[in-house]
Amino acid sequence: MSKKIFTSTNLLVSVLLVASVILGGCGQATPVPATEQPTSAPQATAPQATAPQAAAPQATAPQVTQAPAGQSGLPDGTGKRVAMVWGSMASGWNVEVHDVVLAELKAMGANVVLDTNAGGDRTVQISLIENAITEKVDGMIMCDVATEIIDPVIQEAINAGIPVVTEGAFSYAATNDVRNNEWLNGWDAGLLVAKYLAGKPGNVVVAFEPGFLPTEVRFASFSAAMPYLVPSYKVVATVKAQYPNTIPEAKAQMEALLTQFPNEGDINAVFGTYEGETIGMAQAVEESGRDIPVIGVDCTDVVLQAMKAAGSVIKGCIGSDPTSSGKQGAINLINILNGNGKNIPQSTWVQVIPVEMDNISTYTP
Numbered sequence: 001m002s003k004k005i006f007t008s009t010n011l012l013v014s015v016l017l018v019a020s021v022i023l024g025g026c027g028q029a030t031p032v033p034a035t036e037q038p039t040s041a042p043q044a045t046a047p048q049a050t051a052p053q054a055a056a057p058q059a060t061a062p063q064v065t066q067a068p069a070g071q072s073g074l075p076d077g078t079g080k081r082v083a084m085v086w087g088s089m090a091s092g093w094n095v096e097v098h099d100v101v102l103a104e105l106k107a108m109g110a111n112v113v114l115d116t117n118a119g120g121d122r123t124v125q126i127s128l129i130e131n132a133i134t135e136k137v138d139g140m141i142m143c144d145v146a147t148e149i150i151d152p153v154i155q156e157a158i159n160a161g162i163p164v165v166t167e168g169a170f171s172y173a174a175t176n177d178v179r180n181n182e183w184l185n186g187w188d189a190g191l192l193v194a195k196y197l198a199g200k201p202g203n204v205v206v207a208f209e210p211g212f213l214p215t216e217v218r219f220a221s222f223s224a225a226m227p228y229l230v231p232s233y234k235v236v237a238t239v240k241a242q243y244p245n246t247i248p249e250a251k252a253q254m255e256a257l258l259t260q261f262p263n264e265g266d267i268n269a270v271f272g273t274y275e276g277e278t279i280g281m282a283q284a285v286e287e288s289g290r291d292i293p294v295i296g297v298d299c300t301d302v303v304l305q306a307m308k309a310a311g312s313v314i315k316g317c318i319g320s321d322p323t324s325s326g327k328q329g330a331i332n333l334i335n336i337l338n339g340n341g342k343n344i345p346q347s348t349w350v351q352v353i354p355v356e357m358d359n360i361s362t363y364t365p
Helices: 013-020 092-107 122-134 147-159 182-197 213-229 246-260 275-288 301-308 322-337
Strands: 081-086 111-117 139-143 164-167 176-180 203-207 234-239 269-272 294-297 314-319 347-350 353-356
Touching: 081 092, 081 122, 092 111, 092 139, 092 301, 092 322, 111 122, 122 139, 122 147, 139 147, 139 322, 147 164, 164 322, 176 182, 176 322, 182 213, 182 269, 182 294, 182 314, 182 353, 203 213, 203 246, 203 275, 234 246, 246 275, 269 275, 275 294, 275 301, 275 314, 301 314, 322 347
Parallel strands: 081 111, 081 139, 139 164, 164 176, 176 347, 203 234, 203 269, 269 294, 294 314
Antiparallel strands: 314 353
């Protein structure tokens, strides 16, 4: 499957109805990633922030840009001093976007003077951004941004004359945010769950960890879509596995639910809003010997390998195209630094791709 930047403005129409719906709760085992160590760890207490409510989509369709230029048509980034500030590298999607951004910046001749990772600590991420401002870099690109905490610091960079591109953050402070269509993520996940319910009662276990806007949006969309797609839809229970121990916590909670609901038909499907939840719950289901389909968002390498394993209960995932996201973000930043950002909207939207076994061989994250 060839991948391109999402160019149709019509795909959002199906999910705009979810704006008024209230956010609510309702193979082989993959090794748990090692705990991350931050690039720099100042002694400070992470700020406490109230988890934001998912933002409703705008009434107008989002603007999009053209697909990233080919290697021969890349903008010239020679001499541009760029900082990369990642909030975490625990997610496979974050890692994949990071590697693509780094390779693309180097291909354009940019000098990546800072390549940093906060290890999931927002206080550290703030310090890394402030350090980049002090270093007077020409531009910054960021991923895994908790907007309610990081947006004010992004604004400090903007005020200092440093353009900022964010990846999948839904940031409105950034010069440009390359964002996945999270509303479509939730809708497409709902379609897959409905498909694998195959007419069975809609008793579903959902996993949702509030506090990160993109996953809140996709969960809101899924929750709004399911009653329309499956009239008998019922949330049996909600798994709330907390980062950075998402996989083992999701597995343990799912094991408890399988004991609590032991009968055939008590649970008909499982949905995870991102990679770690999906993997952890799938491990529990597989080890129990029960045949309950699991659907997740984020088709990272870990999820794809788990899907391909014999006896896997993961039947599908929604891919958020980290390759196109990373390429577009790097290209947008260099174009902005070259003074060619007038036609780049504040939000650049990237397509999402439903992946099942019948098209998994053609999907490359």
